[in-house]
Amino acid sequence: MHPSNVGRIGLYLYGILILAFLYLPLVAIGFASVSTSRYLSFPIRQYTTQWYAQALESGTVSDLLWISLQVAAIVTVISMVLGFFGALAFARYQWRYRRLYQKLILLPIFFPQSVLGLALLMWFNAVGITPTWHTAIIAHLVWIAPIATLIIAIRAYSFDPALEEAARDMGCSTWQILREVTLPLLMPGVVAAGLFSFLLSWGNFPLSLFTTGADLTLPEWLYAKMVSGYSPLVPTVGMLSVAASIVLVAIALALPPLINRFTRNSSD
Amino acid sequence: MNIAAPVRLPAGKADLSRQAEALRPTHMNAQPILRVVDLKKTFDGFTALDSVNLTVDDGEFLAIVGPSGSGKTTLIRLLVGMEEQTSGEIWLRDSRIDNVPANKRPTCMVFQSLALFPHRSVGENIEFPLKIRGVDPALRRARALELLDLVRLPQHYYGKRIQQCSGGERQRVALARALAFDPEILFFDEPLSALDFRLRKMLEKELKDLHQRTGKTFIYITHSLEEAMVMSDRIAIMRSGRFEQLGPAEEIYAKPKSRFVAEFMGEVNLFRANGNGGTVSFEHVTVDPAAAAKRGLRPGFSGDLMARPESVRLLKPGERADVMATGIVESEYLLGSRVQYLVRLASGYKVTVELSRENRVTWEPGQSMGVGFDLDRAHLIQEA
Known part of the structure; x- marks a missing residue:
């Protein structure tokens, strides 16, 4: 050979x-x-397939899925918005405290999540907020919004500032520049950031453990069942969670070609 | 777009001074469209623009030329409103515009990077200024197709993506988009600098032609003198934030006001006046006293004697010229229709001689050769 x-x-x-x-x-x-x-x-x-039938009928499991879904969806939307404007400040505009801001934004990503979760829990207690899945959203955002910012910033770095200047030169107001030029150009980054935000929130355990209070997200429930009172539903719920992630990724991958085809047809 | 096309004279180097005079009033119905008064711009104590005064006629093609860092980009950014001046005034016809924001000024710029929107098709790019103005989609499309025609792009380019266009095609799209805006003055920030030589030459001529057809006022920034000479009515030479000289291309080429302009405007032979004693004399060369007197050169003249390479000739044995020197031919360069010789004088100074190809001479390495030129083909740069 x-x-x-x-x-x-x-x-x-x-x-x-x-x-x-x-x-x-x-x-x-x-x-x-x-x-x-x-x-x-x-x-x-x-x-x-009995476990799947049981899981889908079970009120507990559907509650879990629903809470996890709400947390992830809200975290995704807020992360995309914060990440978009955060990325402009991070990569696009020159301002006095930019370098300091860049470092501060990165810091939460490098914090151990359990420490971050504990710190937030103590803070919620101190302020007098009872932790529920609503507070978990805040906790997730502290960690995920910076990641979304970074993902969009990568896109914003390759952005030619002359594009915005040209738009202004041709009569655009600040709002029109944002809508006609900046947002469409950063859109691939914003979508990628949204996808990551959802998956990171959906699968997050350490932050949720400290900050959901009495509510349970999917990863928390899996952990709880493993620690005490194993149920044959554990692998089933785990698979359901993986399936949801796969569906989301598949949609995200299929989206750009579809959008491309649609816009090409409309411009011809 | 119904302003009368400006009148232009054929170019040629036969009688530079006469043409320079003829070109001075650039337009028949010239009236100033732009007036810049004492414009200054400083960045953190650094003076980028130091008191610029400028009047541009309606329909004129003005080129602003200068080395990098001379302030030309700062000037154009002030004029379109992307920077704010430190002091001074900008007038467009009868209205003062220096405090009007860029998006409210009736001016438009073609960027060095062209700044075409990569997420829009060729047609959508061209229509962009009309879309912002709220023009009806059908009208927008019709205008875009018209403009594709004007910049010599086929109609089916309307739906093409920018990424599918070549460098030259992108130039045309950028130009069409700027024309769709229908600005009072169209600014260019070195848009051709990234293109290869042949394409650049072609687009320079097309741009000049387009200027004539549209009758618009063009203000073009470049560091390439050739580009400026091919296209423009007048050239402004910038140096450290000021206009060193402003005038028709021929005048700036033939009668530069300073050594800087002379050297910036292409290859040149400069001989400094010695100015000692009661005679007229220059370094490296001998000048015929009678011819000097006739030219009005008085003893005590301080400055430079300038001769462009095409004004200098290689002298046959016994041939005379007003200004002469002897040297050794060092090298010969073929420039296509022209041929250039580098002649090293005894003093070490190298004279550049440019002849048309028919006048090419045979020479041996180390052969002694006379070079010379007459004073009516030379220019005197008086020291300020």
């Missing part, structure tokens, strides 16, 4: 190993969620 072929096969094997390492645990949970036995063991004797 030619030596370069050996190298290539080796590379493929290495790639497959990495993928297996990443995805096998997920696949195992997938099998567990359709197995009749209470605990996962191979080979699976009998397949069933």
Whole structure:
């Protein structure tokens, strides 16, 4: 065999190993969620969809999904707005305290999330706010909005300032520049930031643990069930959560080509 | 767009001074469209623009030329309203506009980067100023198609993406968009600088042609003198935030007011006056006293004697000229229709001689050769 072929096969094997390492645990949970036995063991004797039926009928599970969804959706919208304007200040405009602002924005990302969650919980207590899933939104934002800002800032860095100047030169007001030039050009970044915000909030555990109070988000419930009172619904709910993420990513990937096709048709 | 096309004379280097005079009144019905009075701009103590005064006629093509850092970009940004002046006035016809924001000024600029919107098609880019003004979509489209025609782009480019256009096509789109705005004055900030030589040459001529067809006032910034000479009626040479000289291209080329302008305006041979004693003499060359007297050169003249390479000739044995020197031909450069010789004089000074190709001479390395020119083809730069 030619030596370069050996190298290539080796590379493929290495790639497959990495993928297996990443995805096998997920696949195992997938099998567990359709197995009749209470605990996962191979080979699976009998397949069933009963856990999914139970999960979807269960009021607890639908509550979990609903709370997680609300938190993630609200965090996503606010992060996109804050991230958009934050990114303009971060990357587009020159102002006096820009460097300081850039550092301060980055700081929460590097904080250990559990410390951040604890700090916020203590702060909520001090102010006299009872933690619920509403307060979790604030906690998520402290960590996620900076990430959204960074993602949009990357896009804003490659933005030619002359585009805004040209728009103004041709008669645009500040608001028109924002609507006609800045926002459409940063839109890919804003969408990416929204996607990340949703996924990071949807899967977040440490911040939610400290700040949701009596309410439970999906990751919290999974953890609670693992610690005490394991239920065969655990892998099922886990799979439902993964499925939601996959659907969202799929939509996000399918969106740009669809938008492109739509705009091309309309301009012809 | 029904302003009378300005009158232009054919260019040629035959009689520079006469043409320069003829070009001075640039337009038949010239009336100032722009008046700049004592304009100053400082950035944190640095003076970018130091008292600029300028009057531009309606329909004129003015080029502002200068090395980088001379203040030309600052000037144009002040004129379109993207920067605020430290002091001074800008008048457009009868109204003062220096405190009017950029989006309310009836001026438009073609940017160096062109600033075409990458998220819009060619047609949408051209229509943009009309859209902002709230013009009906059907009218907008009709106007955009008209403008595509004017800048010589095919109609089907209307739906093309900017990314699909070549550099030259983008120039045309940017120009069409600026024309759609229908500005009183159209500004250009070196839009051709990124293009390759051939395309640039072609677009320079097209731009000049477009200027004539639209009758608009163009103010064009460039660091390329050639570009300015090809296109403009008048050229302003900028240096450290001031106009060093302002006049028709021919005048600035043939009669520069300073060494800076002479050297900036292309290759030049300069000989400094010695000015000692009662005779007229210059460094490196001998001047015929009778010719000097006839030219009005008096002893005590201080300044430079200037001769463009095309005014200098290689002398045949025994041939005379008002100004002469002897040197050794060092190299020969073929420039297509012209040929250039570098002649090193005994003093070490190198004289550049440019002849048309038919007058090319044969020479041996190290061969001694006379160079010379007559005073009526030379220019005297009086020291200020």
